[in-house]
Amino acid sequence: MPANLTPQYHKAEQAFKEATSVADKIAALEEMLAIMPKHKGTDHLQADLKRRLSKLRTEASRPKSKKAFDPFAVEKGGAGQVVLLGAPNSGKSAVVSRCTKASTEPTPFPFATQGPIPGMLAFEDVQIQLVDLPPITADYFPSGMLGLIKSADGVLLVADLAADSLLEDVEAIVEVIEKGRVRLHDPHAEGGQEAEETEAVLVHLPAHLIANKIDEARAAERLDILRELVQGRFDPLPMSATTGEGFDALPRAVFDMLECVRVYSKEPGKPADKTSPFVLKRGERVVDLAAKIHRDFPDTLRQARVWGSARFDGQAVQKDYPLEDGDVVELQVPR
Numbered sequence: 242m243p244a245n246l247t248p249q250y251h252k253a254e255q256a257f258k259e260a261t262s263v264a265d266k267i268a269a270l271e272e273m274l275a276i277m278p279k280h281k282g283t284d285h286l287q288a289d290l291k292r293r294l295s296k297l298r299t300e301a302s303r304p305k306s307k308k309a310f311d312p313f314a315v316e317k318g319g320a321g322q323v324v325l326l327g328a329p330n331s332g333k334s335a336v337v338s339r340c341t342k343a344s345t346e347p348t349p350f351p352f353a354t355q356g357p358i359p360g361m362l363a364f365e366d367v368q369i370q371l372v373d374l375p376p377i378t379a380d381y382f383p384s385g386m387l388g389l390i391k392s393a394d395g396v397l398l399v400a401d402l403a404a405d406s407l408l409e410d411v412e413a414i415v416e417v418i419e420k421g422r423v424r425l426h427d428p429h430a431e432g433g434q435e436a437e438e439t440e441a442v443l444v445h446l447p448a449h450l451i452a453n454k455i456d457e458a459r460a461a462e463r464l465d466i467l468r469e470l471v472q473g474r475f476d477p478l479p480m481s482a483t484t485g486e487g488f489d490a491l492p493r494a495v496f497d498m499l500e501c502v503r504v505y506s507k508e509p510g511k512p513a514d515k516t517s518p519f520v521l522k523r524g525e526r527v528v529d530l531a532a533k534i535h536r537d538f539p540d541t542l543r544q545a546r547v548w549g550s551a552r553f554d555g556q557a558v559q560k561d562y563p564l565e566d567g568d569v570v571e572l573q574v575p576r
Contacts, residue, residue, distance in 0.1 A: 246283075246508075248516075249276050255517040261316050263301045270294045289535070313389040315357045319368035320520040321499040324357075324390055326418070327399035328410035329376040332453040334358075335482035336399060337373040340491060357389060364492035366518055367503060371397070371495075379413040387421040395498050396425055396448040400467060400477070403457035408470050411450070427475040428498060447498045450475035451491075456484050502566040504530055513548070513569040521564060528560040531572055538574055546571040 250273055257269035274290050277283055315322070327333040337343050343360025358373040372393070375383050390396070400411050415425065425448035450471060452464050460479075467477055478494060480487030502525070503518035519533050527545045531538035539560070548554045549568035564570065 245278055247276065247278070248514075251514055251517065258517075259318070261318060263297055267294065267297050267301065270297065285537075286535070289537075311385065312356050313383075313385045315359050315370075315372055315389060317370060317392075317394075318359070319361055319370045320364075320496070320501050321394035322370045322372060322392075323362075323395040323397055323495055323499070324372045324374055324393045325397045325399055326374060326377055326390070326414055327453075328378060328401060328404070328406070328414065331376070331399045331401040331404070331410070332482050333373050333376070333399045336397070336451060336453065336480075337371050339482050339485065339488060341371055343371070343373065362492055362495060364496045366515075367496070367501075367520055369492070369495055369499070377414045377417055378410070379417065382417050387418070387423070390418060390446075391421075391423055391444045393446065395495070396446050397451050397495070398425065398448050398475070399451045399453050401454055402452055402460040402463045402467070402479075403454040407463055407467060411467070411471070425475075428500075430471075430474055430476045447500070448475070449494055449498055450477045452477040452479045453482055455479040455486055456481040502564060502568070504564050505567075505569045506530075506534065507546075507548075507569050507571040509571060509573075524563055526560065527558060527562045527564065527570060527572075530564060530570055531560075531574075534572065538572060541574045543573045543575075545573060 253269050253272040253276065257266055257273065260266040260269055270290055270293055274287065274294070277287065277290075279287070325333040325337060337358065337360050340362050341360025343358050356375065360371050360373070361368040362371050363369075372389070374386060374389070398411070398414065400407055404410060418425070422443040424445050426445060427449060428447050450467075452467060454460055455464065464477065464479055471477065478487060478490070480491070482488075500523040502521050502523055504521055505513045505515055505518050507513040519530055521529055521533075527547075528539050528542065531542045531545075542560055544557050544559060545562065546555045547558050547562065547564070547568055547570055550565040551558060551568075555571075
């Protein structure tokens, strides 16, 4: 018997996926259980939700252990976490302020950002988390920030086209984090990730170089010099956080940098749910989508039908079929 889950249920399910606190997850599960149709087709799903709810309630009732406060702990959200690195007054906060609703306040004086400030960047129907970080110089790199950088999914390196020290500032940041065994690579630059390996580099992070303040005097001249310096490593994206020039292209650039694909689910006999895509990594397969929808589906999945990247709409495919951005997938599992 089909589950026939309602749009209200799928909305509550999406709220559960996006919840970052135990309390919010509990509230979403309770709503899912309350509005779910009660019949034989949903018995298994009801039992699974009740198990999850019981586990979360137990977790919420436990006494909280005292942990050392980490000023650079930022829980990930959205389709990926991208941190902003830059020298003092490079305009990191202005970049985040322009394209998110984060409570970051651009200032004319350096070192105004003392800790991480997250905000959400919208790209079409997905959200990507941007995190404004304190500035970095050759002599200043806040203790504890390296861990957050290593755990991120990508980096926006912000260069200041109004600064005479532009080149030195960019190289200082790259050198400081490479000492922490983190290497940045621009997927669109000629060299990409094929740079020569030194001793154990623990983390490779995709990165875009934002050439900020393109509206300033001599910015075009400095941009040419910057391009020459970073040729083969980065392909600078000229922008102005003041005027907004170049910012229309930023959401797509960040999304592509993360190598994500959006996949939409579809129930048999019904139109696709285009309101809340599942976000996968490029190259992930039908079975990976099944695991995101329900933990039992990878084992019970017989096959799937795909609209989009398949040779024809509704083509039946196997578990290992690689999905592409915009695909619509109907999973065929026992009811």
